[in-house]
Amino acid sequence: xxxxxxxxxxxxxxxxxxxxxxxxxxxxxxxxxxxxxxxxxxxxxxxxxxxxxxxxxxxxxxxxxxxxxxxxxxxxxxxxxxxxxxxxxxxxxxxxxxxxxxxxxxxxxxxxxxxxxxxxxxxxxxxxxxxxxxxxxxxxxxxxxxxxxxxxxxxxxxxxxxxxxxxxxxxxxxxxxxxxxxxxxxxxxxxxxxxxxxxxxxxxxxxxxxxxxxxxxxxxxxxxxxxxxxxxxxxxxxxxxxxx
Amino acid sequence: xxxxxxxxxxxxxxxxxxxxxxxxxxxxxxxxxxxxxxxxxxxxxxxxxxxxxxxxxxxxxxxxxxxxxxxxxxxxxxxxxxxxxxxxxxxxxxxxxxxxxxxxxxxxxxxxxxxxxxxxxxxxxxxxxxxxxxxxxxxxxxxxxxxxxxxxxxxxxxxxxxxxxxxxxxxxxxxxxxxxxxxxxxxxxxxxxxxxxxxxxxxxxxxxxxxxxxxxxxxxxxxxxxxxxxxxxxxxxxxxxxxxxxxxxxxxxxxxx
Numbered sequence: 001x002x003x004x005x006x007x008x009x010x011x012x013x014x015x016x017x018x019x020x021x022x023x024x025x026x027x028x029x030x031x032x033x034x035x036x037x038x039x040x041x042x043x044x045x046x047x048x049x050x051x052x053x054x055x056x057x058x059x060x061x062x063x064x065x066x067x068x069x070x071x072x073x074x075x076x077x078x079x080x081x082x083x084x085x086x087x088x089x090x091x092x093x094x095x096x097x098x099x100x101x102x103x104x105x106x107x108x109x110x111x112x113x114x115x116x117x118x119x120x121x122x123x124x125x126x127x128x129x130x131x132x133x134x135x136x137x138x139x140x141x142x143x144x145x146x147x148x149x150x151x152x153x154x155x156x157x158x159x160x161x162x163x164x165x166x167x168x169x170x171x172x173x174x175x176x177x178x179x180x181x182x183x184x185x186x187x188x189x190x191x192x193x194x195x196x197x198x199x200x201x202x203x204x205x206x207x208x209x210x211x212x213x214x215x216x217x218x219x220x221x222x223x224x225x226x227x228x229x230x231x232x233x234x235x236x237x238x239x240x241x242x243x244x
Numbered sequence: 245x246x247x248x249x250x251x252x253x254x255x256x257x258x259x260x261x262x263x264x265x266x267x268x269x270x271x272x273x274x275x276x277x278x279x280x281x282x283x284x285x286x287x288x289x290x291x292x293x294x295x296x297x298x299x300x301x302x303x304x305x306x307x308x309x310x311x312x313x314x315x316x317x318x319x320x321x322x323x324x325x326x327x328x329x330x331x332x333x334x335x336x337x338x339x340x341x342x343x344x345x346x347x348x349x350x351x352x353x354x355x356x357x358x359x360x361x362x363x364x365x366x367x368x369x370x371x372x373x374x375x376x377x378x379x380x381x382x383x384x385x386x387x388x389x390x391x392x393x394x395x396x397x398x399x400x401x402x403x404x405x406x407x408x409x410x411x412x413x414x415x416x417x418x419x420x421x422x423x424x425x426x427x428x429x430x431x432x433x434x435x436x437x438x439x440x441x442x443x444x445x446x447x448x449x450x451x452x453x454x455x456x457x458x459x460x461x462x463x464x465x466x467x468x469x470x471x472x473x474x475x476x477x478x479x480x481x482x483x484x485x486x487x488x489x490x491x492x493x494x495x496x497x498x499x500x501x
Contacts, residue, residue, distance in 0.1 A: 087347045087350075087351060088351075090344050090347045090348075091344070091347055091348050091351050093344070094344045094347075094348055095470075095471070095472070098472065098473060098474045101474045102474050102475060102476055178469070183476070186476075187478055187479060188476035188477070188478060189471065189476060189477045189478070189479065189482060190471075190476050191471060192456065192469055192470075192471035192477070192482065193469055193470050193471065194466060194467075194468055194469035194470075195355045195358075195359045195467070195468050196359050196467070197359065197360075197361075197465055197466075197467060198465065198466050199463075199464075199465050199466075200464060200465070200466065200486065200487075200490070203466050203486065204483070207479055207482070211479070
């Protein structure tokens with residue numbers, strides 16, 4: 001899976017991300033939204049809220065509840081995925097919710113829920129990371145007060161080599177997968193999972209790669225938000241100019 | 245677990261103790277509670293184990309049956325892991341299908357066993373593409389006082405190691421022990437006010453900001469990890485938890501043999 005020049009099946013170097021495109025504010029109805037193309041992954045995230053939390057027994061009088069639903073659409077994978085939640089998506093929804101709740105100032109919105117919907121439109125490994133990356137841009141797009149935005153990336157191991165951002169072929173035959181989400185500004189880790197087989201040293205190498213890539217993705221996220229609001233800013237300037 | 249309520253006075257007490265480097269039950273930060281493992285609990289199961297970790301009490305059973313393999317792995321047996329947080333174990337557990345906490349528990353235990361290669365799934369193949377052994381690993385929490393991940397992994401590993409493949413029931417010769425290769429052990433820590441505590445009790449879990457479970461094998465290699473709860477961990481904290489898991493994993497492994 002890695003050739004004599006150290007290049008991977010898709011020509012990437014071991015520490016190279018797939019091409020990532022992020023766009024904020026892609027849906028009209030949602031309070032906030034984002035679309036991420038990450039290699040062959042296509043993921044959309046929408047945010048509704050803060051709004052009254054239903055069912056009401058889940059309401060917290062002290063703070064809001066961030067709840068994410070991660071879902072793969074039926075034709076996002078090669079074998080049709082039966083619609084509805086499965087055990088994998090329930091687990092992913094839970095860990096994305098927990099990571100996002102840390103960055104949202106939930107204490108400002110008692111008794112509410114902030115609902116985050118992540119839809120995987122096309123899957124090619126790394127969808128939870130693409131989903132969380134999209135979800136935090138969507139939260140920012142919704143104007144929800146946050147500590148920071150959360151970039152997420154997976155590091156894996158193929159052919160006994162630690163590599164960044166596994167694609168589907170690498171994931172299927174890979175020896176390990178370590179999805180993580182990191183706030184680059186503080187170095188805080190908000191999501192961390194691992195399966196496979198890694199030595200202590202390989203795992204440290206994985207963290208080095210993940211932290212570096214998180215900064216790159218973070219910059220793309222910020223850039224997407226700036227572009228989203230730059231358009232409106234430009235219109236304002238024109239209007240101001242006419243008034244003068 | 246859905247809404248973990250803890251009184252302010254107990255929360256403050258735990259925080260004050262941690263500031264002094266102490267814990268509510270007098271343990272050191274990296275000390276597990278007393279572990280007892282009782283295998284062959286039920287005679288109708290192919291293998292079973294009851295694990296007590298302090299006041300946490302977990303029962304794990306293995307049942308095996310012949311079935312058809314998945315089409316993408318025609319030469320491999322199947323492992324399926326389920327966990328039930330039954331209402332007798334805690335006032336916060338409710339009857340009904342497994343919720344996200346039960347699903348996460350089952351998937352993290354499953355991941356450690358599967359990724360360590362503890363069960364050689366190829367040895368569970370009877371006829372390629374047609375018939376393989378299906379191994380059901382069922383986890384029941386009887387009494388909940390925190391750290392279900394480690395109690396359940398210990399129970400699952402002990403139950404699998406004690407399991408006999410029920411070949412005679414299916415007219416396939418004598419029963420024989422389920423072949424296992426290694427012994428994965430998980431260790432879970434929580435972060436409270438930037439202090440780390442291994443093997444948290446329920447009260448400590450309620451106060452905790454973040455949790456990390458690390459499953460290691462006898463070489464100290466890492467086979468599975470899962471971070472949980474709504475707080476953060478620094479890289480140094482993660483490294484400390486991994487190193488502690490390697491060390492404590494070796495001690496816990498001796499209990500299973």
